Every structure is written in structure tokens, then in C-alpha cells.
Amino acid sequence: MMNPLIPLFVAVPLAGAFLTMILGKFIKNLNRYIGIIVLLFLAVSSYYSLINITGNVSVYKVGGWEPVNGIPIGIYMVMDSLTAILLCIINTIGLLAVFYSFSYISRYTSENYFYALFCLMVAGMNGVVLSGDLFNIYVFIEISAISSYALVAFGVEREQLEATFKYQVLGGLASLLILMGIGFIYWKAKTLNLADIKTALGTAPEKNHYLLVQMLLLSGFGLKAAIIPFHAWLPDAHSSAPSPISAMLSGVLIKAAGIYVILRLFFNMFIISEEVAILITTLGTLSMVIGVLLAIGQWDIKRLLAYHSISQMGYVVMSVGIGMILVARNTKPEIASLAIFGGLFHLINHAAFKSLLFLNAGAIEYRIGTRNLQEMGGMSAFMPATSSTSFIASMSISGIPPFNGFFSKLIIIIAAIMARFYLLALIAVIVSIITLASFMKFQRYAFYNKEVQKDENSPKEVPFPMVFSMIALGILCLLLSLLVLPQVRDTVLKPAIDILMNSQMYISPILGT
Amino acid sequence: MVVYLLCFILFLVGLYGMITRRNLVKIVISLSIMEISIFLFLALIGYVHDGVVPIVDPANPDAKYVDPLPQAMVLTAIVIGLATTAMLMSVIIRIYRKYKTLDIREIKNLRG
Numbered sequence: 001m002m003n004p005l006i007p008l009f010v011a012v013p014l015a016g017a018f019l020t021m022i023l024g025k026f027i028k029n030l031n032r033y034i035g036i037i038v039l040l041f042l043a044v045s046s047y048y049s050l051i052n053i054t055g056n057v058s059v060y061k062v063g064g065w066e067p068v069n070g071i072p073i074g075i076y077m078v079m080d081s082l083t084a085i086l087l088c089i090i091n092t093i094g095l096l097a098v099f100y101s102f103s104y105i106s107r108y109t110s111e112n113y114f115y116a117l118f119c120l121m122v123a124g125m126n127g128v129v130l131s132g133d134l135f136n137i138y139v140f141i142e143i144s145a146i147s148s149y150a151l152v153a154f155g156v157e158r159e160q161l162e163a164t165f166k167y168q169v170l171g172g173l174a175s176l177l178i179l180m181g182i183g184f185i186y187w188k189a190k191t192l193n194l195a196d197i198k199t200a201l202g203t204a205p206e207k208n209h210y211l212l213v214q215m216l217l218l219s220g221f222g223l224k225a226a227i228i229p230f231h232a233w234l235p236d237a238h239s240s241a242p243s244p245i246s247a248m249l250s251g252v253l254i255k256a257a258g259i260y261v262i263l264r265l266f267f268n269m270f271i272i273s274e275e276v277a278i279l280i281t282t283l284g285t286l287s288m289v290i291g292v293l294l295a296i297g298q299w300d301i302k303r304l305l306a307y308h309s310i311s312q313m314g315y316v317v318m319s320v321g322i323g324m325i326l327v328a329r330n331t332k333p334e335i336a337s338l339a340i341f342g343g344l345f346h347l348i349n350h351a352a353f354k355s356l357l358f359l360n361a362g363a364i365e366y367r368i369g370t371r372n373l374q375e376m377g378g379m380s381a382f383m384p385a386t387s388s389t390s391f392i393a394s395m396s397i398s399g400i401p402p403f404n405g406f407f408s409k410l411i412i413i414i415a416a417i418m419a420r421f422y423l424l425a426l427i428a429v430i431v432s433i434i435t436l437a438s439f440m441k442f443q444r445y446a447f448y449n450k451e452v453q454k455d456e457n458s459p460k461e462v463p464f465p466m467v468f469s470m471i472a473l474g475i476l477c478l479l480l481s482l483l484v485l486p487q488v489r490d491t492v493l494k495p496a497i498d499i500l501m502n503s504q505m506y507i508s509p510i511l512g513t
Numbered sequence: 514m515v516v517y518l519l520c521f522i523l524f525l526v527g528l529y530g531m532i533t534r535r536n537l538v539k540i541v542i543s544l545s546i547m548e549i550s551i552f553l554f555l556a557l558i559g560y561v562h563d564g565v566v567p568i569v570d571p572a573n574p575d576a577k578y579v580d581p582l583p584q585a586m587v588l589t590a591i592v593i594g595l596a597t598t599a600m601l602m603s604v605i606i607r608i609y610r611k612y613k614t615l616d617i618r619e620i621k622n623l624r625g
């Protein structure tokens with residue numbers, strides 16, 4: 001079975017970017033229409049794909065190059081359940097961020113560039129999750145990374161330029177490590193197709209070479225995902241970008257270009273060894289703890305949120321790492337699948353609440369013009385929609401029922417206890433409590449704390465597009481809790497978990513065996 | 514084996530420069546040196562001793578060809594590297610206009 005929509009996920013946003021640049025000069029507001037139509041199309045088709053995929057793997061061979069003697073030679077784009085979930089996240093958040101930008105970006109000059117770069121970034125991320133080929137993953141990561149470098153510097157003020165320089169140097173280093181890893185893989189395997197690499201390297205790979213490749217790719221994609229020893233660029237880049245872009249970077253880019261690729265490579269391409277799985281779990285735990293400790297002292301809202309991104313990604317990596325350890329030991333598959341479920345569920349939830357929080361921060365900055373918590377206060381009286389949606393998001397991220405963050409954290413903690421990692425479960429609980437404290441501070445200083453009289457000069461609620469995006473994400477935060485129900489989980493997330501646990505399900509449709 | 518080692522030494526030279534230099538332009542140059550070392554490495558992977566240009570010749574079916582795929586990869590990677598370098602240089606020009614210096618020790622608004 002082949003899904004005809006697969007190439008459109010990359011082609012449509014690319015076409016949108018070029019049309020915006022060519023025609024945007026002549027027709028007023030065309031850039032907005034192109035942006036929203038492209039993202040609407042992508043969102044609808046990603047939901048269509050998610051419904052239709054149901055555990056199948058659908059392969060698109062670019063240019064129709066069929067395998068020769070059973071060896072894949074063309075460029076393969078592969079859509080499976082995990083990809084479909086990631087596509088839904090990317091394009092939903094992208095749609096809402098574009099709609100939000102209608103008001104937010106009108107303050108800046110050269111809107112055409114903004115929408116064109118935005119479409120390019122979405123094209124890159126869609127390409128990363130769709131490609132079944134290691135070198136294409138690199139190319140698409142670079143497309144999304146280069147457009148995000150430009151978008152971080154969109155304000156061209158001192159801070160943005162400094163942040164983007166740091167981001168570019170570290171991002172460039174990450175790409176070089178990835179490219180070196182690809183080179184080493186090609187040296188031994190003589191192929192770049194993910195499924196073919198697994199069969200070519202065989203069941204008993206040469207140990208030193210294998211470990212070197214794994215470390216190179218782990219550090220490369222770890223830099224992209226900002227796992228703790230590689231996190232230095234994230235707080236600067238994510239806090240300096242315009243708010244809709246911060247929402248995209250924090251909500252989607254670190255997942256699509258970092259976590260997703262790590263999951264795909266380590267579950268489906270490598271044979272997981274226990275040492276590497278323990279290393280990944282340790283890195284995740286470190287990110288979780290250090291991220292939240294660094295977040296405590298922050299007074300800049302967006303910096304605070306950026307550090308929490310590191311910490312929440314730590315939850316995802318830790319939970320998936322526990323799953324990897326169990327898969328490597330080849331014991332207790334049901335607990336491993338529970339741990340991976342917790343990780344994926346938290347990944348989806350984090351996309352919803354973290355982008356909502358960045359949009360809230362943008363709304364506050366839009367009206368007051370500052371990001372410093374100490375200069376705010378009493379905003380709940382003027383901005384009811386912003387205040388209530390940010391309350392929902394804060395409660396979600398700190399794990400208060402009935403919001404989505406509670407359920408995913410609960411599942412992660414249950415999985416850690418069932419896998420007998422009691423210390424990790426305890427750390428997860430403590431980090432969650434510190435997160436709650438940090439967000440109580442955010443709520444108190446930004447929205448309450450001060451009695452302010454209403455008069456003509458007091459700030460108003462933000463314009464409709466911004467309010468709409470925030471409320472939609474707030475509702476999404478509540479609705480995503482439904483994924484914990486067994487029926488919903490089995491239809492949406494179970495196929496993705498199965499593909500990760502059993503790499504033969506991913507390999508055989510691609511190689512046609 | 515010696516060429517691979519030289520490649521790795523070039524990579525380390527770039528890494529050393531990136532860590533120790535204080536001038537933004539020199540950091541970018543170091544990044545480019547690292548990039549070049551990896552391109553060389555990729556090109557070396559495809560090399561076959563006594564190999565010929567990989568265009569299939571019907572008259573001579575037993576010819577040994579060099580592997581063309583790493584060459585294609587290097588071309589793509591060079592284009593990407595060019596885009597990254599151009600982007601970095603344009604950011605450096607903007608930084609110089611705002612800060613009037615290229616010294617990384619004086620460009621540190623973002624902390625903590």
C-alpha cells in the first residue's frame with residue numbers, strides 16, 4: 001500500500017516558500033494566505049494519514065527507482081505510525097503558530113521572509129520524519145536548521161544576533177558529527193537506507209566501529225535535541241526568537257530533529273546494547289534534573305520556559321531509555337512498551353503545552369513589552385484569555401490532574417517503578433514538584449501579585465488570531481488526556497510502539513521481504 | 514591509513530581553533546576547516562585503488578570503478594556547508610555593526 005500524500009508533505013511547503021518570495025512583493029497579504037493554506041493542507045493530510053495508517057508501513061520511492069537485486073538504490077520516504085504522529089504534531093503546532101503570527105509578526109518588517117522561512121522550516125521537519133535514508137535525514141535537518149538560524153535572528157537586535165551565532169556554531173558542529181557518523185556507517189555498510197544498514201551490519205557487528213558510530217550520532221543528534229551536556233545553545237536561541245518561532249523550536253524542532261531521529265536510529269537501525277541504553281537513560285535523567293535546577297533562578301519568562309524544555313525532554317529521553325534497557329535485556333516486553341508509551345505520550349503533550357506557554361509569553365511581551373517577571377503583575381485582570389490558557393499550560397507541565405501532563409508523567413513514573421528503577425521514579429517525582437514551584441512563581445508574578453486599577457492606559461487583551469491560537473492549544477491540552485484511555489491508546493500510539501519495539505516490522509516492508 | 518589519520522588531525526586542528534580563538538571570523542574559519550576534513554574523509558571512503566571513473570563502459574565489463582555515491586554526498590554537503598558559512602558571515606557583519614567588535618569576550622549579553 002502506498003500513500004500518495006507522502007511527497008506532498010515536503011513539496012507543498014517548499015512551493016509555498018518560493019511562491020511567497022516571488023509573488024509576495026506584488027500582492028498585499030498574500031504571504032499570510034499562502035502560509036495558512038499550506039499549513040492547513042498539511043495538518044489535514046497528516047490527520048488523514050494518521051487515521052489511514054493503522055500499523056501499516058507505506059513506502060514512496062522518489063523517481064520510481066525500484067530495488068536492484070533486492071538492494072534499495074533510490075531515495076525512500078517511509079510513512080509509519082510514528083512518522084504520522086510526528087507529522088500531526090509538527091503541522092498542528094505549525095498551523096496555530098502561523099495563525100498567531102498574523103498579529104504578532106506585523107510589528108516586524110519584511111513579513112515575506114518570515115512566512116517563507118517558516119514554510120521552509122516545516123518542509124525540513126516533515127522531510128526529517130518522512131525520510132528512510134540516513135543522508136536525507138541530514139539534508140532535511142540542515143534545511144530546517146538553516147531556516148531556524150535565520151528565524152532566531154529575525155529581530156536583528158544585539159541579543160538575537162548573539163544567540164543565533166552560538167546556535168549556528170553548535171548546530172554546525174552537530175551537523176559535522178552527524179556527517180562523520182554517516183561516513184563511518186557508509187564505510188562498513190556501503191548503503192544509506194536505514195533498513196538496509198541494519199541488515200548489512202548484521203547481527204554481530206564489529207564492536208568498536210559500531211560503538212564509535214553510535215557515539216557520533218548520539219552526540220550529533222543530542223546537540224540538536226539539547227540533551228544536557230549539549231544544551232548550551234537552547235536557552236539563548238529559544239528565548240531570543242520571536243514567540244511563534246520559539247513555540248515551533250521548543251515544541252517541535254527539538255523533537256523532530258533530535259528525539260525522533262534518536263528513537264528511529266537506536267530502535268530501528270542499531271541493535272541496542274545495554275551500555276548505550278544505560279548511557280541514554282543517564283543523559284535523560286541528567287537533563288531532567290539540571291534543566292529544572294537551572295530554570296529556578298530565571299526571571300526572564302522565555303528563558304525560564306526554555307530551561308523547562310530541557311527538563312521535560314529529559315523525561316522523554318529517560319522514559320524511552322528505560323524502554324531501551326528492557327529491550328536490550330530482552331525481558332519484560334510489556335513494561336518496555338509501557339515506558340516507550342510514556343515517553344511518546346509526554347513528547348506529544350510537551351508539544352502542546354510548551355508551545356502554548358511560549359505563545360502566552362509572546363502575548364504578554366506584545367502588550368507590555370518586557371519579558372522580565374519582576375516588571376509584570378496583575379495581568380489576569382486585563383488579559384483573561386492569556387491568563388487562563390497559561391494557567392492550563394502551567395498546570396499541565398507541572399503534572400496536575402486532569403491535564404495531559406499529569407497522565408504522561410504518571411505513566412513514566414509507573415513504568416520506572418515496574419522496571420525496578422526506583423531512584424529514577426523518585427527523581428521524576430521530585431523534578432515534577434520543583435517544576436510546579438517554578439510555574440507557581442511564573443503565575444504569581446505575571447498574572448497576580450499586584451492590585452492594578454483599570455483605566456484607559458492599561459493593557460488590553462491581545463488581538464483575535466493570538467487569542468484563538470492560545471485557546472485552541474489550551475483545549476488541546478485537555479483533549480490529549482484522552483490518549484491515556486486504552487481504546488484511544490491502542491489505535492493511535494500502540495502501532496508506533498510496536499514498530500519501535502520490533503524493528504522487523506519496519507524493515508520488511510521497505511526491503512520487500 | 515596515513516591519509517585517514519591526516520584527515521582526523523585536520524579535524525582536530527579545526528576543533529582546537531574553534532575552542533581557543535576569540536575572533537568570530539576565526540571561529541567560522543575553524544568550523545570550515547573541520548567541515549573540509551570531513552569532506553575529505555567522505556571522498557576517501559569512495560576511493561578504490563586503480564579504480565576508474567564510474568561510467569559503465571560496455572566494451573570493458575570487468576573494469577573497477579570508484580564508488581560514486583560518496584562523491585555525490587560530498588557535493589551535497591559542500592552546498593550545505595556553503596549555506597551555513599554564508600549565513601554565519603552575514604550574522605557576523607550584523608554583529609559588527611551592533612557591537613563594533615569581533616571579540617567574543619565582549620559579546621556576552623546572554624547569561625545564566
